[in-house]
Amino acid sequence: MDAAQALVDGAAGVAPMILYLLAILFAAFSGVPGLFVKNHGARIAATLMVASALLGISAAAGVLLGGPVASLQIHGTPLVSWGRLDFDPIAAFFVVPVLLLSAMASVYGIGYWGEHQEGARALRFFLGLLAAFLALLVGAAHAFVFLLAWEGMALMAFILVMTEDREPGTRRAAWIYLASTHTGTLLLIGGFALMMMANGSFAFSALPPGFAASGRGTAMFVLFLLGFGFKAGMLPFHFWLPPAHAAAPSHVSSVMSGILIKMGILGFIRLVSWVSDPPVWWGGTILVLGAISGIMGVALALGQHDLKRLLAYHSIENIGIILLGLGLGLIGKSTGHGSLQVLGFAGALLHVWNHSLFKGLLFLAAGSVAHATGTRDLERMGGLGRLMPKTAAAFLVGAWAICGLPPLNGFVSEWLIYLGAFRGLGLSRWAFSLITLGALSVIGALALACFAKAFGVVFQGEPRSDGAAQAHESSSAMLVPMGVLALACAAIGLAPIVISTPLNRVVSTLAAEGQGLPSLGSLAELGWLSAMAVPLLVLGLILWKWAVPSPRLKELPTWGCGYIAPTPRMQYTASSFADGLVQGMNWVLWTKVQSGRVRGFFPFPRRFESHLPDPVLDRVADPGLRGTAFLLSGLRFLQAGHMSIYLMYVLLTLLTLLVWMVV
Amino acid sequence: MYHDILITLTVLTNFTLVATSRIHKSIQVAAFQGVLLGLLPLTLGLGFQIHILLMAMAAVMVKGWFIPFLLRRALLKVHIQREVHPYIGYTVSLMLCALGTGMSIVLAHNLPLKPGGPFALFVPAALATLFTGFLLLVSRRKAITQVVGYLVLENGIYLFGLMLIQDMPILVETGVLLDLFVGIFVMGIVINHISVAFDSMDTRQLAELKD
Numbered sequence: 001m002d003a004a005q006a007l008v009d010g011a012a013g014v015a016p017m018i019l020y021l022l023a024i025l026f027a028a029f030s031g032v033p034g035l036f037v038k039n040h041g042a043r044i045a046a047t048l049m050v051a052s053a054l055l056g057i058s059a060a061a062g063v064l065l066g067g068p069v070a071s072l073q074i075h076g077t078p079l080v081s082w083g084r085l086d087f088d089p090i091a092a093f094f095v096v097p098v099l100l101l102s103a104m105a106s107v108y109g110i111g112y113w114g115e116h117q118e119g120a121r122a123l124r125f126f127l128g129l130l131a132a133f134l135a136l137l138v139g140a141a142h143a144f145v146f147l148l149a150w151e152g153m154a155l156m157a158f159i160l161v162m163t164e165d166r167e168p169g170t171r172r173a174a175w176i177y178l179a180s181t182h183t184g185t186l187l188l189i190g191g192f193a194l195m196m197m198a199n200g201s202f203a204f205s206a207l208p209p210g211f212a213a214s215g216r217g218t219a220m221f222v223l224f225l226l227g228f229g230f231k232a233g234m235l236p237f238h239f240w241l242p243p244a245h246a247a248a249p250s251h252v253s254s255v256m257s258g259i260l261i262k263m264g265i266l267g268f269i270r271l272v273s274w275v276s277d278p279p280v281w282w283g284g285t286i287l288v289l290g291a292i293s294g295i296m297g298v299a300l301a302l303g304q305h306d307l308k309r310l311l312a313y314h315s316i317e318n319i320g321i322i323l324l325g326l327g328l329g330l331i332g333k334s335t336g337h338g339s340l341q342v343l344g345f346a347g348a349l350l351h352v353w354n355h356s357l358f359k360g361l362l363f364l365a366a367g368s369v370a371h372a373t374g375t376r377d378l379e380r381m382g383g384l385g386r387l388m389p390k391t392a393a394a395f396l397v398g399a400w401a402i403c404g405l406p407p408l409n410g411f412v413s414e415w416l417i418y419l420g421a422f423r424g425l426g427l428s429r430w431a432f433s434l435i436t437l438g439a440l441s442v443i444g445a446l447a448l449a450c451f452a453k454a455f456g457v458v459f460q461g462e463p464r465s466d467g468a469a470q471a472h473e474s475s476s477a478m479l480v481p482m483g484v485l486a487l488a489c490a491a492i493g494l495a496p497i498v499i500s501t502p503l504n505r506v507v508s509t510l511a512a513e514g515q516g517l518p519s520l521g522s523l524a525e526l527g528w529l530s531a532m533a534v535p536l537l538v539l540g541l542i543l544w545k546w547a548v549p550s551p552r553l554k555e556l557p558t559w560g561c562g563y564i565a566p567t568p569r570m571q572y573t574a575s576s577f578a579d580g581l582v583q584g585m586n587w588v589l590w591t592k593v594q595s596g597r598v599r600g601f602f603p604f605p606r607r608f609e610s611h612l613p614d615p616v617l618d619r620v621a622d623p624g625l626r627g628t629a630f631l632l633s634g635l636r637f638l639q640a641g642h643m644s645i646y647l648m649y650v651l652l653t654l655l656t657l658l659v660w661m662v663v
Numbered sequence: 664m665y666h667d668i669l670i671t672l673t674v675l676t677n678f679t680l681v682a683t684s685r686i687h688k689s690i691q692v693a694a695f696q697g698v699l700l701g702l703l704p705l706t707l708g709l710g711f712q713i714h715i716l717l718m719a720m721a722a723v724m725v726k727g728w729f730i731p732f733l734l735r736r737a738l739l740k741v742h743i744q745r746e747v748h749p750y751i752g753y754t755v756s757l758m759l760c761a762l763g764t765g766m767s768i769v770l771a772h773n774l775p776l777k778p779g780g781p782f783a784l785f786v787p788a789a790l791a792t793l794f795t796g797f798l799l800l801v802s803r804r805k806a807i808t809q810v811v812g813y814l815v816l817e818n819g820i821y822l823f824g825l826m827l828i829q830d831m832p833i834l835v836e837t838g839v840l841l842d843l844f845v846g847i848f849v850m851g852i853v854i855n856h857i858s859v860a861f862d863s864m865d866t867r868q869l870a871e872l873k874d
Contacts, residue, residue: 643809644750644800644801644802644803644804645801647797647800647801648797648801650797651794651797651801654793654797658770658774658790659770661774661775662770662773662774
C-alpha cells in the first residue's frame with residue numbers, strides 16, 4: 001500500500017486502530033518464520049498469534065467499554081480502489097472471538113499437527129492468513145475491502161480444508177465448499193451493487209429512508225440474505241458445512257465453525273445497522289429460517305455417526321438460534337419496540353461469542369479424541385473418560401454450554417432470546433414470538449439428547465475398538481487452549497454482568513437514527529443469574545460427592561448386566577441411543593437403513609447399517625447438478641477444438657454488443 | 664492534419680494485411696502499421712511532453728522493431744513462406760475487411776461518443792483495425808499469421824486507448840506493455856509448443872487437445 005495514503009480521523013481513535021492493524025499484521029505473518037526454520041515453527045506461530053490476540057482484544061476492549069471509534073481511509077489510485085476500515089463497536093465485538101479462537105487453534109496446533117507431519121508449514125502459514133483476513137473483514141467499511149477480505153478468507157479456508165488432500169472425501173468436501181462460497185460471493189456482489197445505487201458510494205453508510213421497502217431494497221435484502229446465509233450455514237444453504245468441517249484438521253474446523261461461519265452473521269449485523277426502517281417481513285423471514293435451521297440442524301445431528309459431522313450440524317443449529325435472536329430484534333426495530341430489539345440483538349450477539357467459545361472447545365476436544373483413537377466414528381469409541389479425563393471434562397463443559405444449561409454461557413444468550421420472545425408475546429406480532437419460543441425449546445431438548453448421546457458414547461461405557469482402548473491423554477499444548485476456552489465459557493455463564501456494557505454498546509449502534517433504546521441491564525436481571533448459579537454449583541458438588549464411588553466397590557464393565565462374559569458389543573451404540581428420536585422425526589429426515597430381520601431361534605448373523613444423507617446436498621443439489629450437466633452436454637458441439645472458431649465466438653460477441661449499443 | 668494522414672495509412676495497411684499471402688510481407692506491413700501508430704501521439708498537438716515522447720518511442724520500438732524481430736526469427740526457424748489454403752480466401756477476406764471498415768464507420772457514427780476534437784477518425788479506424796485483427800485470427804491457419812492477427816487486434820485497442828491519452832496516460836502505457844506481453848507470451852508459448860509437440864506450425868493440430 002505504498003501509494004495509498006493513510007489518514008486516521010480523530011487523534012483519540014489512533015491507538016485502537018494501530019493495535020488492530022498490528023494484530024492483523026502479527027496474525028498474517030505468524031506462519032512466515034516457520035517456513036524458514038527447521039524446528040519450533042509451530043511455537044513461533046503460536047506465540048505470534050497469541051500476541052496478535054492480546055493486541056486485538058485490548059483494542060477491542062477499549063472500544064467496547066466506551067472508547068472512541070477509529071476510521072482509516074485508504075485513498076484510491078488508478079490501480080488501487082478507495083477503501084475504508086472502521087474499528088467500530090461491531091468490529092470490536094467480532095474481532096474478540098476471531099483472534100481468541102485463532103490463537104487457541106494455533107497453540108493447539110503445536111500438539112495436534114506434528115512439526116514434521118506433512119503440510120505442517122503450509123497449515124500454519126495459511127491458518128495465520130485466515131485469521132488475518134477474518135480480522136480484516138470485521139473492520140471492513142467499504143464493499144471492496146469487504147469483498148477482498150471475504151474472498152481471502154474463503155480461499156484460505158479452502159486451502160486449509162484441502163490439507164489432507166490424499167483422501168477423496170476431503171477433495172470433494174473442499175470443492176463443494178469452494179463452489180458454495182463463490183456462489184455466495186456472487187450474490188453479495190449483486191447486493192453491494194444495489195447498495196451502491198442507493199447510497200452513491202461503495203463505502204458502508206446508512207441507507208436512505210424508504211429504500212428498504214422499495215423494489216431495489218427488497219432485491220438487495222434477498223441477495224444479502226442468500227449470500228450471507230450461504231456463509232453462515234443457514235438452511236437450505238448449509239450443505240457445504242458438514243463435509244468441510246469434518247474433513248478439515250480439527251483446529252481448522254474449530255476456527256471455521258467458531259468464527260468463519262459467524263462472518264455471515266457479521267454481514268447481517270452490518271446490514272441491520274444500515275437500515276433504519278426494515279419491513280417486518282425481513283425480520284420474519286430471518287426468524288423463520290432460523291427456526292428451520294435450528295430444528296433441522298439438531299435433528300440431523302442426532303443421526304450422525306461421525307463426531308465432527310455431528311458437531312458441524314450443531315453449528316447449523318446454533319446459527320439458527322442466532323438468527324432467531326436477530327429476527328426478533330429486527331422485528332422489534334421495524335415495529336419500534338425497543339425492548340424486543342435490545343433483547344433479540346443482545347441475545348444473538350452474545351450467542352455469537354458463546355458459540356465460538358463452546359463450539360471451538362468442542363471441536364478441539366473432538367480433535368483430541370480423533371488424535372488419540374485414530375477415528376472419528378462414534379461406533380468405534382467408548383470408555384475414553386477414564387483414559388483421557390481432562391479432554392472428557394473439557395468436552396463436558398462444552399456440551400453443557402451448547403445445550404444451554406445454566407450456569408454456563410450458552411444459557412445466558414438463550415435466556416436473553418427467551419426473555420425477548422416472552423415480551424413479544426404481548427405485542428401485535430406475537431406469532432413470531434411463539435415460533436421463537438417453540439423452536440428454542442425443541443432445539444434445547446434435542447440438543448441435550450444429542451450431547452447425552454455424544455458424551456455417553458465417546459467417553460463412557462467400554463472401548464468399542466482397539467484404537468479406543470489404547471487411547472492416551474493429549475499433550476498440554478492441546479489441553480491448555482481447551483482449558484482457556486472452558487474458563488471463558490464459565491466466566492460468561494457465572495458473571496454475565498461483565499458483558500452487559502459491551503453488548504449495550506454494540507446494540508446501540510444498531511438503533512435507528514434518533515432512537516433511544518433501554519439498556520440491557522434494565523431488561524434482563526443479569527446479576528440474578530450469577531446469584532442463581534451459586535445454589536446450582538452447590539447442588540452439583542453434592543451430587544458429585546454422592547456419585548463418586550467408595551473405594552470398597554468392585555469395578556465392573558459398564559452395561560455388564562451381570563452376564564458371565566460381557567463384551568463391548570453389548571453396549572448401546574450411538575445409533576441405537578438416538579434411534580427413538582430419529583425414528584420419530586423420520587418424516588423429515590428419511591434415514592437410510594439396511595438391515596436383515598432376525599427370525600427364528602437360531603438366526604444367521606445379520607448386519608444393520610443406518611445412514612443419514614444430507615437432505616439438501618445428497619437429495620437436491622447432487623442429483624440436480626448431475627441433471628444439469630447431462631442437459632448441458634448437448635452444447636458440447638460448441639467446443640470444436642479450433643482456436644479460430646473460439647476467436648470467432650469472441651468476434652461475434654463483440655459485434656453483437658456493439659450493434660446492441662447502437663440500436 | 665498529420666494524424667488524419669497517419670490514420671488513413673493505418674486503415675490502408677489493414678487491407679494490405681488481409682490481401683497478402685506471403686508471411687514475410689505481412690510481418691513487414693504489421694511493423695509499418697506499428698510505426699504509424701507509434702508516431703500518432705506526437706501529431707495530436709498535445710505539446711512537447713516528455714512522457715508522451717517516451718511513450719511514442721516505446722511504442723515504435725515494441726511494435727515496429729521488437730515484435731517483428733521476434734516474428735522474423737521464428738520464421739527463419741520454421742522454413743515457411745506462405746499461408747497456403749487459409750480458411751477464408753484472400754478475395755473474400757478483402758471484401759470482408761471492406762465490409763468491416765464500412766460497418767465501423769456506421770457504428771462509430773451512431774455510438775454515443777463525444778463529438779469534435781482531433782479524434783473524429785479514431786473510433787472508426789480503431790474498430791476497423793480491431794475487425795481486421797479478428798479476421799486474420801479467424802481466417803488464417805499458421806500460428807505465425809495468427810500472431811500477426813493478435814498484433815493488429817492490439818493495434819486497434821491501442822488506437823482506441825490513444826483517445827484517453829490526456830486523461831489516463833497510465834492506461835495507454837499499460838497498453839504498450841500488453842504488446843510486449845502478446846509478443847513474448849504468444850511467441851513463446853503458442854509457436855514453440857505447437858512446433859515442438861506436433862512438428863508443425865499449423866494451428867489445426869491444436870484441435871487434438873480438446874477433450
